[in-house]
Amino acid sequence: MKLTGKILCLITISLFSANISAGKKEEPAAPEWTRMKPAVTGYYVGIGSESVYAKDYREKAKEKALADMMSDIEIKIAQQSMLNRLEENDSYSEEFINNIRSESQAWLENYELTDSWADNERYYVQYRLNKEEYERLKRDRLKKAATLAADYWVKGHNAQLSGRFHDAVEMYVTGIKAIEPFANERLEATADGHTVNIAAELLNSLSGMFSTLTFHPTPLNVTVTPFNHEVVPLTVRVLSDGRPVKGVTLSAKFSKGEGHITVNGRTGDEGRAEITLSDISAKPKRRELVISAKLEVSSLFDTPATQQLGQRILASIQPLYVPINMEETNLKAYLTTDDDNSSPLLRSLSAYVATNYFDWVDDKRDADLQIHISTSFKKGGDVRGDLYDMTEYFTSCLVTIMDLNAPSEPVVIRVSIDDARSLSPKSASFTAARTNAQREMAKSMCRQLDRKLAEAKFERRSKSTQEDSMQTEADFIPEDF
Numbered sequence: 001m002k003l004t005g006k007i008l009c010l011i012t013i014s015l016f017s018a019n020i021s022a023g024k025k026e027e028p029a030a031p032e033w034t035r036m037k038p039a040v041t042g043y044y045v046g047i048g049s050e051s052v053y054a055k056d057y058r059e060k061a062k063e064k065a066l067a068d069m070m071s072d073i074e075i076k077i078a079q080q081s082m083l084n085r086l087e088e089n090d091s092y093s094e095e096f097i098n099n100i101r102s103e104s105q106a107w108l109e110n111y112e113l114t115d116s117w118a119d120n121e122r123y124y125v126q127y128r129l130n131k132e133e134y135e136r137l138k139r140d141r142l143k144k145a146a147t148l149a150a151d152y153w154v155k156g157h158n159a160q161l162s163g164r165f166h167d168a169v170e171m172y173v174t175g176i177k178a179i180e181p182f183a184n185e186r187l188e189a190t191a192d193g194h195t196v197n198i199a200a201e202l203l204n205s206l207s208g209m210f211s212t213l214t215f216h217p218t219p220l221n222v223t224v225t226p227f228n229h230e231v232v233p234l235t236v237r238v239l240s241d242g243r244p245v246k247g248v249t250l251s252a253k254f255s256k257g258e259g260h261i262t263v264n265g266r267t268g269d270e271g272r273a274e275i276t277l278s279d280i281s282a283k284p285k286r287r288e289l290v291i292s293a294k295l296e297v298s299s300l301f302d303t304p305a306t307q308q309l310g311q312r313i314l315a316s317i318q319p320l321y322v323p324i325n326m327e328e329t330n331l332k333a334y335l336t337t338d339d340d341n342s343s344p345l346l347r348s349l350s351a352y353v354a355t356n357y358f359d360w361v362d363d364k365r366d367a368d369l370q371i372h373i374s375t376s377f378k379k380g381g382d383v384r385g386d387l388y389d390m391t392e393y394f395t396s397c398l399v400t401i402m403d404l405n406a407p408s409e410p411v412v413i414r415v416s417i418d419d420a421r422s423l424s425p426k427s428a429s430f431t432a433a434r435t436n437a438q439r440e441m442a443k444s445m446c447r448q449l450d451r452k453l454a455e456a457k458f459e460r461r462s463k464s465t466q467e468d469s470m471q472t473e474a475d476f477i478p479e480d481f
Contacts, residue, residue: 082183082199103181149175150189172206215320226282244271281454291320333358334367345438405459
């Protein structure tokens with residue numbers, strides 16, 4: 001019987017396909033545990049995988065398996081644990097627990113590799129850890145950490161008693177870091193013959209050092225004579241819980257006004273540091289010297305627990321406020337000007353001087369200072385604008401202050417601004433343009449006067465001169481006429 005060509009072709013293709021299938025080897029199926037983590041009684045199990053094309057893929061798969069194992073270990077927050085005392089909100093608690101898991105993974109040991117498998121794409125690995133072995137390991141770690149923390153607490157306490165503030169802070173913080181991986185546990189240790197909650201002791205001791213940090217100035221307030229360039233010494237004593245604190249650097253600044261502040265070194269054995277004030281500006285009349293502890297301890301608070309704690313305790317330090325009062329200047333000034341006595345600039349400057357610095361007098365013989373104010377205002381050219389044309393103006397001002405009580409009446413202060421350009425609509429009147437331009441000039445001149453007067457020093461009339469002046473006035477009382 002003859003076979004048709006079509007049938008022969010089909011038979012040939014079938015035989016060829018059968019030969020290929022017979023020669024091809026089937027790949028083994030992936031184990032069930034690569035798809036679903038098995039539950040093994042008495043063990044924690046972790047599964048991890050990594051692309052076989054990744055560098056160090058075996059080690060990376062192992063790390064993932066251990067992390068997976070740690071995710072099954074429940075982390076409870078015990079009462080009176082460090083985390084319980086630091087916790088502010090649920091998000092912070094969750095962040096801290098994740099950190100505890102990460103720390104715990106780093107010291108896991110005695111786990112065992114139970115299986116591994118790989119295909120052309122990924123490498124899988126399975127590890128397990130005996131639950132009883134984990135608990136034993138954790139107890140050993142807790143005991144060692146608590147003992148180490150207790151040792152740091154004792155050292156910190158001794159440093160605090162001797163006034164070594166920085167050393168005490170470092171010891172307490174180091175002790176906290178020792179138990180931080182177990183911050184969710186209540187840790188007890190023996191210290192000075194007593195069993196204590198070591199986390200609570202460390203936190204209370206550290207916070208207490210800062211909350212009881214106090215500053216005691218001598219004198220309690222400062223009174224300064226303006227323009228006298230007085231050098232004012234100030235002593236500040238730093239105490240913590242009533243004990244002198246040494247090795248603390250102080251920082252100081254004026255709440256308002258200008259002046260020079262020098263802080264001489266750190267606090268000594270008695271907790272004292274010296275501060276010197278000089279060149280204090282005449283205004284404002286009342287201000288404060290703000291003194292703070294410049295503690296070089298922020299670098300210690302560099303872990304999640306200590307960062308949280310550091311923010312709290314550093315914010316709890318209250319600065320010291322020392323009142324500074326300026327005596328009345330009792331300096332009188334005589335005004336001269338080549339102004340037309342009607343310009344807004346002259347009126348603004350004379351009012352500013354009278355309000356903030358000196359009293360004006362009408363007779364030069366009664367004055368301590370002579371202040372000359374020279375002003376000018378001139379019109380420039382027209383300037384074409386996109387919407388409307390403008391006219392430019394130029395304002396100049398010179399203020400000269402002479403000390404009449406000093407030899408040869410020297411010029412103490414000279415402030416000038418020349419040809420300050422301003423623009424005004426062409427339709428505006430000359431008076432309106434001058435008022436606006438000189439108002440801005442007055443602001444600039446007042447700022448420059450403040451800076452110059454902050455550094456100025458004026459001679460005072462001697463007592464005999466004042467008495468002579470009073471006698472001169474008495475010579476002309478009405479009864480004598």
